[in-house]
């Protein structure tokens with residue numbers, strides 16, 4: 001999964017990127033996009049790895065992209081080209097400044113300013129495409145009526161200033177995928193607060209409409225430079241329960257409707273990321289296409305049941321290991337052994 005970190009100039013994007021990826025010492029190249037891959041920390045993987053002592057432990061990964069959004073004059077828009085790489089991310093983390101600088105913060109206004117840019121960029125794309133379809137029709141080309149209908153739906157929303165993510169079904173329509181609409185991506189709004197402040201700002205009805213959370217960017221960036229002991233003392237002093245890194249990961253999974261399941265063995269303990277409620281046969285396909293094609297059944301054990309039983313064998317004795325078929329909906333924390341035949 002790849003998440004794009006966007007926000008107005010000087011909102012704290014680079015600070016958050018460092019806090020999330022720990023790459024604070026990496027030289028930030030001016031004018032370039034930055035991309036960092038992190039391993040998803042998961043206590044369950046730690047536990048399974050300690051239990052199986054596998055040759056290899058593979059965690060889930062998340063990529064954070066920090067697109068270079070150049071500063072621009074007030075009222076001017078981000079140049080279209082700056083969005084190119086961000087277009088292919090799975091979701092946006094929209095950083096909104098909520099710490100005082102020369103002026104007090106205005107989070108609701110700042111959020112709207114960048115969100116309007118996303119809407120406008122999509123509007124341009126939709127209008128161009130509709131014009132193109134009209135021109136094609138005039139030259140006698142048979143129009144794709146379904147595409148046109150979907151684009152008209154988009155036009156209606158965008159014309160009213162509404163981001164496409166308000167209509168998730170429309171935003172996810174396969175026929176529209178190629179347009180990589182910016183306002184159609186799931187979005188997490190992250191208020192970047194000052195060190196002493198961990199409250200959500202008063203931002204009108206913004207947080208009724210969008211998923212909102214707070215980080216203290218600068219404080220969290222400092223954390224990444226500390227030893228684990230120092231960090232623990234620091235977290236206590238500032239009353240931080242979970243680090244931004246942990247919360248951002250949890251929020252991202254939930255924003256995108258993703259869960260983790262595990263495979264275990266002496267060779268490898270591994271975490272896999274799939275959409276919630278994926279059928280077992282598709283989850284098997286995430287591991288290998290052979291497992292999907294030749295799927296017979298899956299042995300499934302819930303992580304908590306394994307912990308309670310103490311071992312897979314014990315869990316089997318007390319009847320906690322279930323045999324499930326193709327359509328079984330995989331749950332977060334399931335441990336799966338796929339039986340297959342190719």
Ligand SMILES: Nc1nc2c(ncn2[C@@H]2O[C@H](COP(=O)(O)OP(=O)(O)OP(=O)(O)O)[C@@H](O)[C@H]2O)c(=O)[nH]1
Pocket residue numbers: 007008009010011012013014015016099100192193194195216217218219
């Ligand atoms: N007080 C305070 N200052 C912060 C916080 N986060 C970032 N800053 C400061 O705000 C300034 C901008 O932070 P950056 O992380 O560089 O912001 P940015 O969005 O990457 O900025 P551009 O790349 O120029 O658009 C820096 O001087 C940071 O030190 C915060 O949580 N509290």
Ligand SMILES: [Mg+2]
Pocket residue numbers: 013014015
């Ligand atoms: Mg920056």
